[in-house]
Amino acid sequence: MCVCESSSAELTIKNRLGLHARAAAKLVQAAEEYQSEIKLLKNGEAADVRSLLSLISLGCDYDSKVVLQAEGVDANRAVSALSGIIEGRFGEE
Amino acid sequence: MNLPPPFVPGDSVLTGVRASSGIAIGPARVFNHKNLLLPDYRLRSESLLESEIDRLQQAKSVVRQRLNASREALPPELKSQAGIIDALLLLLDDPVLSKKTCSLIREERRNAEQAVILTLKSISAIMENVADDYISSRLSDVEMVGYSIISALVGHGGGEMPEMPEGSILVVQDISPAEVAKLASAGLAGLATESGGHTSHTAIVAQALELPAVMGVKNLVAGVANGDTVILDGRTGHVIIRPDEDTLNFYRTRQKMEWSFNAEIVRSAHLPAVTLDDRHIEVMGNLELVEELPAIMSYGSEGIGLYRTEFMYMNRKFLPGEDELFAVYRRVVESTAPNPVIIRTLDLGCDKLLEESAHSPDPNLALGLRGIRFCLRNRPIFKTQIRAILRAAHYGEVKILLPMVSGIEELRATRLLVGEMERSLELEKIPYAPGLPLGVMIEVPATVFLARELAEETAFFSIGTNDLIQYTLAVDRGNPEVAEMYQPLHPAILRMIKLVLDIGRETGTYVSICGDMAASELTAPILIGLGAESLSMPPAAIPKIKRLIRMSSHSELRAWAGEALLAKTTEEASGQSNRNLKRKFPELFR
Numbered sequence: 159m160c161v162c163e164s165s166s167a168e169l170t171i172k173n174r175l176g177l178h179a180r181a182a183a184k185l186v187q188a189a190e191e192y193q194s195e196i197k198l199l200k201n202g203e204a205a206d207v208r209s210l211l212s213l214i215s216l217g218c219d220y221d222s223k224v225v226l227q228a229e230g231v232d233a234n235r236a237v238s239a240l241s242g243i244i245e246g247r248f249g250e251e
Numbered sequence: 252m253n254l255p256p257p258f259v260p261g262d263s264v265l266t267g268v269r270a271s272s273g274i275a276i277g278p279a280r281v282f283n284h285k286n287l288l289l290p291d292y293r294l295r296s297e298s299l300l301e302s303e304i305d306r307l308q309q310a311k312s313v314v315r316q317r318l319n320a321s322r323e324a325l326p327p328e329l330k331s332q333a334g335i336i337d338a339l340l341l342l343l344d345d346p347v348l349s350k351k352t353c354s355l356i357r358e359e360r361r362n363a364e365q366a367v368i369l370t371l372k373s374i375s376a377i378m379e380n381v382a383d384d385y386i387s388s389r390l391s392d393v394e395m396v397g398y399s400i401i402s403a404l405v406g407h408g409g410g411e412m413p414e415m416p417e418g419s420i421l422v423v424q425d426i427s428p429a430e431v432a433k434l435a436s437a438g439l440a441g442l443a444t445e446s447g448g449h450t451s452h453t454a455i456v457a458q459a460l461e462l463p464a465v466m467g468v469k470n471l472v473a474g475v476a477n478g479d480t481v482i483l484d485g486r487t488g489h490v491i492i493r494p495d496e497d498t499l500n501f502y503r504t505r506q507k508m509e510w511s512f513n514a515e516i517v518r519s520a521h522l523p524a525v526t527l528d529d530r531h532i533e534v535m536g537n538l539e540l541v542e543e544l545p546a547i548m549s550y551g552s553e554g555i556g557l558y559r560t561e562f563m564y565m566n567r568k569f570l571p572g573e574d575e576l577f578a579v580y581r582r583v584v585e586s587t588a589p590n591p592v593i594i595r596t597l598d599l600g601c602d603k604l605l606e607e608s609a610h611s612p613d614p615n616l617a618l619g620l621r622g623i624r625f626c627l628r629n630r631p632i633f634k635t636q637i638r639a640i641l642r643a644a645h646y647g648e649v650k651i652l653l654p655m656v657s658g659i660e661e662l663r664a665t666r667l668l669v670g671e672m673e674r675s676l677e678l679e680k681i682p683y684a685p686g687l688p689l690g691v692m693i694e695v696p697a698t699v700f701l702a703r704e705l706a707e708e709t710a711f712f713s714i715g716t717n718d719l720i721q722y723t724l725a726v727d728r729g730n731p732e733v734a735e736m737y738q739p740l741h742p743a744i745l746r747m748i749k750l751v752l753d754i755g756r757e758t759g760t761y762v763s764i765c766g767d768m769a770a771s772e773l774t775a776p777i778l779i780g781l782g783a784e785s786l787s788m789p790p791a792a793i794p795k796i797k798r799l800i801r802m803s804s805h806s807e808l809r810a811w812a813g814e815a816l817l818a819k820t821t822e823e824a825s826g827q828s829n830r831n832l833k834r835k836f837p838e839l840f841r
Contacts, residue, residue: 179338180569186341209347210338215377250569 163194163233167226173247176219179210181248186210188240194230196240207240267443267468269488271457272791274506275441276499279481279492280415281422281472290405294360303356307363310403314396315343324433339396348374364401371397415439420481424472428456432542435460441483443490445471455562459542461791465490513794520794521551522801526779530805533785534797535590537765541579544586546790551797554590556787557652557713557765558583560636561599573635573642580643588647593690593713593763593787594640597632598622598654617721622655622692627664637672644684651687652713657695662708665689690761694718699747706758713787714751716766720744739768740825742818745781749816752782763787772799772839777828779805780812802836 171177189196189207196207200222205212207226218224226244228236294303322336342348348370355366371394415421417438425446431439431453442457442464457464463485475481475492482491482502491498524534535556536547547555563571563579584592599621626633640651653665666689676683688710693699696719702712720739721728728737738744748764755762763785768774770788775796778786788796811831818824833840 183338183341206347209345210341211345211374211377212347 162229163231164227164229165233165237166228167237167241169224169226169241169244171218171220171222171224171244173250174220175250176222177213177216179214181250182210182213184243184248185213185240188243189236191239192228192230192232192236194228194233194236196226196228196233196236199225199227263492263494265468265471265474265490265492267465267471267488267490268454269485270454270466271442271462271464272485273441273461273463274485274502274509275420275463275483276502276506277418277420277440277481278416279422279475279477279479280419281475281477281479282424290362291365292362294356294362300357300360303363304353306404307352307356307366307400310363310400311343313403314399315340317399318343318396321430321433343396343400364404367397367400367404420483422472422475422481426453428453431456431462432460435462441481441485442466443468443471443475443481443483445469455539456542458789458791459540459546461546516794516798517550519801520549520797522797523551524797524800526800526808527802527804528806532779532783532800533763534793534800535593535763535785535787536790536793537787538583538592538790541582543790544583547793548586550790550793552590552790552793554648555583555587555592556763556785558592558594560595560597564597564599570632570635573639576636576639577642580639581646584643584647584649591648591650593650593652593711594643595652595654595692595713596623596640597626597636599625617718617727623653623661623665624655627661627668630668633668634672637669638676638683641669641672641676641683641685641687642681644687645682649684649687650690650711652690652692652711654692654715655695655718656691656705657697659701659704659708662689662691662705666708692718693751694722696723696747699751702751702754703758706754706760709760711761711763712751712755714748714762714764714766716744716748716764716768719747719766723747738821738825739771739774740777740815740828741821742816742824745777745812745815745818745824748778748783749781749812756782761785770796772796773825773829773832775799776803776808776832777812777815779803780808780810781816782812799836799839807835 173181175181185198185207186209197204198207198213198216199205200216200218203216204227205216207213216224224244226237226240228234230236294300318336318340325336351373352363352366352370355361355369356363361369374397375394415434415437418440420441420443421434421439422443423445425444426442431442435457439462442453442462444453444464444466445468446466454464454466463483465483465485465488468490471490479493480499482489482494482498484491484502491502494502524532526532533553534551535554536543536550536552537557537559538544538547538555539559539562560576563576580594620628626636637651640649643649651669653662656662669687669689673683673685690711690713691698691705691709692715693702693712694715694717698705699719705712716739717728720726720737720741723743724736724738724741726733726736728734752762754760762783764778764783765787768778769783769786770792772795775786776799779800786796811828814827814831815824818827829840
């Protein structure tokens with residue numbers, strides 16, 4: 159039996175350089191800790207958070223509005239962890 | 252497997268940018284992934300599909316091992332390149348890409364090589380549209396990974412990519428500085444690339460390693476076949492493909508002469524630069540990369556007259572921290588001690604700093620927010636650098652040089668900031684050296700006419716001839732329409748340099764000259780004649796300039812400079828100067 163959670167958060171990209179390769183890499187690496195399927199949406203376009211290429215292809219620059227969505231056994235924890243990274247500006251200025 | 256396109260005789264001499272001097276002759280190793288003729292077939296039976304996927308996974312793990320190995324092999328100075336390798340590793344295992352490649356194999360029954368090629372094409376399409384300069388400019392790296400997988404699949408060489416026999420000349424579209432450093436130590440003889448220019452980091456690394464290189468050569472890769480004999484002349488920017496016997500002999504002789512000449516001048520490089528009539532001229536090295544330190548040492552430099560500090564701020568995602576800067580500065584200072592190091596503070600504008608390029612490239616940066624202007628506007632960055640310099644100065648003699656100063660205000664503002672940083676280090680009980688000499692670059696023409704006033708508040712001047720010429724003559728050397736108007740021996744330039752040298756002498760202010768004029772045998776004698784007592788130049792130029800000084804008499808150079816100062820036109824000044832040089836040093840100026 160699957161204890162399926164579903165969770166989402168609306169966020170704004172706040173680091174000056176936007177979701178560039180190294181920042182996106184942090185999300186990819188963090189996502190590896192969870193089993194849920196995690197997506198990042200911008201203007202209805204969805205990117206798999208486990209794919210660096212699909213993340214940077216979203217073209218999120220400074221102030222982009224994005225939605226983080228997860229479904230799976232650990233969806234809540236995944237969304238809160240990854241939101242933390244985005245809200246923490248990926249550790250940048 | 253690697254079939255070259257037909258050779259066109261008219262293309263046998265190509266011209267590019269002189270990136271690193273020297274002559275190299277050798278067989279070409281062409282790395283031309285676009286021309287690989289790869290197997291292309293459909294997998295007939297169901298049973299082959301999974302073994303094809305296995306073959307792909309094995310190839311990927313070979314590439315993964317190589318990437319990890321080259322990450323480990325990065326010298327400490329090039330660790331900033333590690334971020335690129337990390338991104339490549341993530342791309343190698345990117346699930347979206349893997350899925351695409353696997354589905355091309357499983358569903359369209361493509362062979363693995365074609366599946367990778369088709370996937371690469373789709374990445375290129377996506378990435379070219381990404382509004383992120385970093386990523387779109389890394390496209391060639393992504394292709395590199397793709398073609399590394401293919402190379403592992405078809406199994407040629409199985410070793411490094413590209414595989415380089417000693418003494419060969421690498422012909423590529425583009426190559427990273429880290430890769431060049433690795434190949435040069437493995438015996439690469441020369442480098443020709445389609446992209447890049449004299450100031451690219453790959454060029455700087457090539458210069459540091461004294462590897463002959465020509466860059467920015469159009470239509471290069473398509474015109475050379477593996478094994479073709481190639482002559483590369485880093486001094487003229489020529490790449491001669493499949494030369495005939497006469498040309499080959501000509502260049503072999505030239506190369507031999509260059510080698511023996513270099514050997515001779517390098518042997519004598521440790522001798523002091525004293526003229527025949529006993530005037531000592533201080534000769535120092537310009538430093539950009541720590542790799543250049545050994546050359547500066549062995550060439551008998553009397554210190555570092557210009558340490559350019561921009562490199563650590565470029566090609567990376569995050570600003571360098573104080574400790575990182577300190578560690579590198581300290582190494583430079585300790586290696587140079589007891590001789591002094593003149594550290595020039597950051598001379599960048601936003602366009603070159605990290606990733607800022609994606610934001611607002613300044614179309615006219617030469618007149619924009621760069622150098623001291625940028626630093627005073629971005630205090631946290633400047634403070635970090637100043638603290639690192641003050642700390643490094645604890646380990647040897649250091650002077651601080653400020654670039655792009657246009658008025659006394661900037662000097663004063665910086666002095667306050669340095670004082671503030673001294674106090675903060677004092678409070679934190681971190682070792683540092685107080686009261687470092689603060690000097691000003693003379694490159695904005697305004698400073699020439701403020702030299703007397705600046706001299707009252709500054710410890711030394713460093714004349715940056717390149718920018719001084721650019722600003723005084725209003726010529727952008729990079730613009731081919733006006734490039735030939737960039738004339739170091741323009742009468743106005745000579746008079747300005749004279750003015751600064753005179754004021755330096757009258758006020759007891761130390762003046763050093765650090766632009767290209769100091770490094771050229773055509774112009775350095777004039778500078779000395781005008782009264783220069785200290786020159787700073789790229790390491791490779793030190794032996795020949797020292798030799799020229801030892802062959803000269805100061806009174807004669809003074810007479811030549813006096814003549815040049817009277818010239819009304821550049822033509823007059825350079826004509827006289829060249830005639831004098833040829834007469835005096837027939838063996839140097841043929």
